[in-house]
Amino acid sequence: MKEISDLPTPAANIEGNVWPVFPGQRAAMMLSLLFQLEQSQWWPPERLQAAQFRQAAELLRHARRTVPYYGERLADFGWRHGKPLTAEIWSELPLLRREDIQDAGENLHSRALPKGHGKTETVSTSGSTGKPVRVVATELTAAMWNAFTLRDYIWRRCDFAAKLVAIRYDYTQSAVYPDGKQANSWGRDNGAALPTGPAALLSIMTPVASQVEWLARQRVDYLITYPSNLEAMLRHCQAEMIRFPTLREVQTMSELLKPSIRELCREVWDVGIVDMYTCQEAGYIALQCPEHEHYHAQAENMIVEVLMDDGSAAAPGQTGRVVITHLHNFASPLIRYDIGDFAEVGDACSCGRGLPVIKRIAGRVRGMVTLPNGDQFWPFFSNRKFNEIAPIRQYQVVQKTLDSLEINLVAERKLSPDEENRLRTLLAERLGHPFAMTFNYFDEIQRSAGGKFEDFKSEL
Numbered sequence: 296m297k298e299i300s301d302l303p304t305p306a307a308n309i310e311g312n313v314w315p316v317f318p319g320q321r322a323a324m325m326l327s328l329l330f331q332l333e334q335s336q337w338w339p340p341e342r343l344q345a346a347q348f349r350q351a352a353e354l355l356r357h358a359r360r361t362v363p364y365y366g367e368r369l370a371d372f373g374w375r376h377g378k379p380l381t382a383e384i385w386s387e388l389p390l391l392r393r394e395d396i397q398d399a400g401e402n403l404h405s406r407a408l409p410k411g412h413g414k415t416e417t418v419s420t421s422g423s424t425g426k427p428v429r430v431v432a433t434e435l436t437a438a439m440w441n442a443f444t445l446r447d448y449i450w451r452r453c454d455f456a457a458k459l460v461a462i463r464y465d466y467t468q469s470a471v472y473p474d475g476k477q478a479n480s481w482g483r484d485n486g487a488a489l490p491t492g493p494a495a496l497l498s499i500m501t502p503v504a505s506q507v508e509w510l511a512r513q514r515v516d517y518l519i520t521y522p523s524n525l526e527a528m529l530r531h532c533q534a535e536m537i538r539f540p541t542l543r544e545v546q547t548m549s550e551l552l553k554p555s556i557r558e559l560c561r562e563v564w565d566v567g568i569v570d571m572y573t574c575q576e577a578g579y580i581a582l583q584c585p586e587h588e589h590y591h592a593q594a595e596n597m598i599v600e601v602l603m604d605d606g607s608a609a610a611p612g613q614t615g616r617v618v619i620t621h622l623h624n625f626a627s628p629l630i631r632y633d634i635g636d637f638a639e640v641g642d643a644c645s646c647g648r649g650l651p652v653i654k655r656i657a658g659r660v661r662g663m664v665t666l667p668n669g670d671q672f673w674p675f676f677s678n679r680k681f682n683e684i685a686p687i688r689q690y691q692v693v694q695k696t697l698d699s700l701e702i703n704l705v706a707e708r709k710l711s712p713d714e715e716n717r718l719r720t721l722l723a724e725r726l727g728h729p730f731a732m733t734f735n736y737f738d739e740i741q742r743s744a745g746g747k748f749e750d751f752k753s754e755l
């Protein structure tokens with residue numbers, strides 16, 4: 296495999312040993328996981344599914360025995376450990392919803408975590424609707440997370456000596472402008488299994504013009520940020536004619552990536568975008584295929600199902616709810632967890648990987664507009680169209696009732712009544728309904744607690 300032969304040598308761990316290297320324990324574990332992932336990605340789908348069900352059977356047995364929530368919920372479930380799990384049996388397991396996790400509280404946590412899973416840590420995801428979901432992560436889930444991060448770099452054929460720059464939510468609140476934060480590796484958690492070049496981080500809460508000024512001082516090779524932030528940076532750089540000559544690729548995460556942003560990035564910076572699909576509760580759901588713009592589900596980390604309203608599996612071309620089962624979290628098992636996203640299933644991929652294909656991530660339920668006749672869909676707005684009407688720097692459309700919207704704007708000046716009317720017409724056309732619209736003006740539209748931004752949200 297070309298990707299594997301290009302990888303850096305692990306950090307040496309024994310005096311006098313430089314090649315081939317005897318890695319440290321942590322690095323050895325990471326390399327062993329990568330070795331297995333390298334092979335399993337090429338397995339045919341049937342073999343992958345069989346392996347998933349063998350792992351899921353262990354998870355199910357453990358959950359029933361030691362997690363009060365599942366002990367009760369699955370008391371009457373017909374399957375017993377020792378009997379093979381099949382797709383049919385699996386489809387009879389009840390779905391776990393966000394509210395179930397919130398209601399279950401401590402009852403979703405195992406009373407007897409097997410020793411090898413290591414220390415635990417509580418992960419709290421704010422969502423954007425308020426009430427957080429708490430999940431307990433383990434050293435084992437963290438190791439899986441790191442292994443898939445490395446797979447992502449390998450798939451992208453990253454130059455491991457390059458500089459990785461992140462502009463994202465900063466939990467430590469220390470990566471502030473004008474300095475940001477510098478580090479000597481992309482992430483120290485992989486135990487130097489694959490040594491990397493330096494990294495830099497800047498808080499997403501930094502104003503866009505300052506982000507761009509900071510980035511110009513970083514000699515950036517790879518940039519990672521959220522799509523909405525990238526779009527704002529690109530618009531700024533387009534207007535100011537700013538390019539980053541060393542930049543090779545941009546990676547996006549955490550929010551929906553609109554196809555138009557890929558084009559804009561090519562146009563303004565002349566580099567491509569690689570997107571990924573993750574969730575804080577369970578890690579990597581899907582990575583962009585190395586050869587296409589669609590995604591491959593990370594089948595070794597989780598079972599990813601896409602379900603129609605009647606509970607059946609969506610076929611290629613169909614869009615359904617994303618339901619995940621984290622195969623390795625034994626501290627707070629997430630079995631058939633409906634994470635609130637929708638995605639379209641794709642056909643088998645010509646790259647040869649057997650990992651299931653997700654053609655498109657359609658978005659969150661709360662990102663859907665609802666028309667008075669009951670129709671629902673995910674709206675796409677065009678910044679360009681907005682800007683043809685007036686000098687609008689940022690916007691957010693909020694559906695308040697079945698018949699009304701609030702349009703929040705950051706503009707260079709208040710719009711004239713004529714401009715507001717043209718915007719009304721544009722939005723009514725886009726959405727297919729003449730909503731009542733109220734315009735609000737702001738200096739800045741705030742991101743949610745986790746740093747995400749939505750250009751449309753429904754409060755129905």
Ligand SMILES: [Zn+2]
Nearest residue numbers: 584644646648
């Ligand atoms: Zn592929």
